Structures are given as structure tokens and as C-alpha cells.
Amino acid sequence: MENLGYYNGKYGLLEEMTIPMNDRVCYFGDGVYDATYSRNYVIFALDEHIERFFNSAGLLKIKIPYTKEQVKEIIKDMVKKVDSGEQFVYWQVTRGTAMRNHAFPGDEVPANLWIMLKPLKIKDMSQKIKLITLEDTRFLHCNIKTLNLLPSVMAAQKTEEAGCQEAVFHRGTRVTECAHSNVSILKDGILKTAPADNLILPGIARAHLIKMCKLFSIPVDETAFTLKELMEADEVIVTSSGQFCITACEIDGKPVGGKAPEIVKKLQDALLVEFLEETKAE
Structure with missing residues (x-):
């Protein structure tokens, strides 16, 4: 079946x-x-x-x-x-x-x-995606993976209507996460990702990305970052269980990222190898 x-x-x-x-x-x-x-x-x-x-x-x-x-x-x-x-x-x-x-x-x-x-197969990490930004109006327990997903459903609909693939939530100027994933940025060789507090879900793929950064001696800064930093980042990385490390090429119709492809490719390759190794035929 x-x-x-x-x-x-x-x-x-x-x-x-x-x-x-x-x-x-x-x-x-x-x-x-x-x-x-x-x-x-x-x-x-x-x-x-x-x-x-x-x-x-x-x-x-x-x-x-x-x-x-x-x-x-x-x-x-x-x-x-x-x-x-x-x-x-x-x-x-x-x-x-x-x-x-x-x-x-x-x-x-x-x-x-x-x-x-x-x-369903995992997504091709070589494909870049387009994002939109939306005010984060969800409750204050986003660290709990609850079934109350109506805000994400509404965000997904707005994303589709905009011809994009994901929405980035923000509370004021602080970026939190995406509707279905975590979002991180690369700037000057440093990975910056929101702290695992009550405003984001601590993604498993996010944790694996952090692990790979540390393996390659890429500094990791787990502190909040702003919409301005998001737009000015060298790379914008979206992570989830089905897309381990996918980068964005556009946010709200404006081009972003594309300035650190070597670092991204190294991380993508390592994450794919990890997945293939762990899921080898028994």
C-alpha cells in the first residue's frame, strides 16, 4: 500500500x-x-x-x-x-x-x-526559494509543537498567493522563525540563528545545522537577529525535517543572499551525507 x-x-x-x-x-x-x-x-x-x-x-x-x-x-x-x-x-x-x-x-x-x-522524498537543497515576511501573531508557546496551526495555515496561503515558498515570522523587528521551519543567516562567516526560547520551535534540522557548523569551525551565534540583518545577510538559510539547508534568493520581492555559496554547499553536502548514512538499508 x-x-x-x-x-x-x-x-x-x-x-x-x-x-x-x-x-x-x-x-x-x-x-x-x-x-x-x-x-x-x-x-x-x-x-x-x-x-x-x-x-x-x-x-x-x-x-x-x-x-x-x-x-x-x-x-x-x-x-x-x-x-x-x-x-x-x-x-x-x-x-x-x-x-x-x-x-x-x-x-x-x-x-x-x-x-x-x-x-515523499526530502527536498532538493540546490533549489533556492522565495520568502515573504509576516508579523508573528501566534501565542507565546511556540516551543511546543502543538496541533494549533491556524496561523501557519494562514501564512502558507498568503505565501502561495505571493508565488513564494515560505513565510518568515517576526515580532516587531525581531525575526523568530518560518511558518513551517527555522530560519538562520550567514554573515561574515558566522551562522546566526534565533535562540531556542519560547518564540521558536527548536528544530531538529536546525540542531543538525549547528552541529555541522561546529564540525567545520564555523562560528555559531544563537542570539536574536532583526529584519534588517535578514535582508543584509550573506545567505538566508531555511531548515526543516524535509529540507535540511535550503537558501533563499528573494524576500518580499527583493533579492537576498548568494554571497557565501561555498559555505552553504559544504553544509548541504555534509547534511545530505549524514542523512544517507543514517538511512542506509539495514
Whole structure:
């Protein structure tokens, strides 16, 4: 089969899966999620994604009814059930199924585990993308990977209408992150990336980019940067699970970056090698 869904132990094609109307996700978006990619039926950076998943759930006081190892085993087993070894691997947990009430249901109501697989390859890092900037009007807990994604949905629509690929959020003059990814800049040989505070999601791809910079002795500055710095950067780098290190060529219709291609290529090559090595056929 091409795709596969999972809901509390039940498997099926995504087009055929159903959920109870009283799952709290329907009324409140009450849950958290995470996602990564598989290649050769091997899931990339699974330990790191599971760690972030459980951390997000803990920050919202959602008790996942499985251990980290059990969740990993369920996901790894699912990946082997589909036709293609190259998959987008997505999972989420919601607070449970109960009559609508803003307050949490009691401990006797278990959380619901969802998993979704669909064929998808990582993106070609050689392609440059166009960005727009938008005021960041989200709440102040962006470090939690919640299911409340309406601001990102609206940003994605505005991005598409502008003929671009991603939106960069900012609070005043401070750049935070993108609608679906992290954004960093290269300036004078230094990687500058927003601090992992409550205003950004600490991306796994961002962490791998930082690791590669340190491997190549490229200084890393984890402090906030401004829209002015973004526009004047030597390179603007967007990172996410599906695009490890992609650079921008335009922001709000103005050309940006393209001034440190050698550094970018070195990082892109190293990140791709890391992905290929970790996802070799077992």
C-alpha cells in the first residue's frame, strides 16, 4: 500500500481512517505532533524527534500511554508495512476522547496516538526559494509543537498567493522563525540563528545545522537577529525535517543572499551525507 494510517492500534488506508467526534482534537486542537522522513525503511533522527514529541506533550500535561521505546517500535514497524521506503512519517497524540469541556478529562481517559505515512522524498537543497515576511501573531508557546496551526495555515496561503515558498515570522523587528521551519543567516562567516526560547520551535534540522557548523569551525551565534540583518545577510538559510539547508534568493520581492555559496554547499553536502548514512538499508 502507498500510505498507511494508525489510530490507537487500528491500521488502514488514510482515505478510510475515521476518528471519534469527541476526540479533543476536533474541538480544541488539543495535542502535539512530530514528523520526519524515512529512506530504505529507516527513519531519520527518530530518537531526537521522539524526545521532542514527549517534551511537547509534557509541557501540555498530556500523558502518553506508551514509553518512548514503545512509540518508536510502533512507528518503525509501520514504516515496513508500506510499499515505498521513502516516506513522510508523521505522528501525533491528542488528550483523549471525552464530551466537550475545556477542562481536561480525568486520568481514566487515555490519550489517543495517531500515525500517518505517505510517500515523499526530502527536498532538493540546490533549489533556492522565495520568502515573504509576516508579523508573528501566534501565542507565546511556540516551543511546543502543538496541533494549533491556524496561523501557519494562514501564512502558507498568503505565501502561495505571493508565488513564494515560505513565510518568515517576526515580532516587531525581531525575526523568530518560518511558518513551517527555522530560519538562520550567514554573515561574515558566522551562522546566526534565533535562540531556542519560547518564540521558536527548536528544530531538529536546525540542531543538525549547528552541529555541522561546529564540525567545520564555523562560528555559531544563537542570539536574536532583526529584519534588517535578514535582508543584509550573506545567505538566508531555511531548515526543516524535509529540507535540511535550503537558501533563499528573494524576500518580499527583493533579492537576498548568494554571497557565501561555498559555505552553504559544504553544509548541504555534509547534511545530505549524514542523512544517507543514517538511512542506509539495514
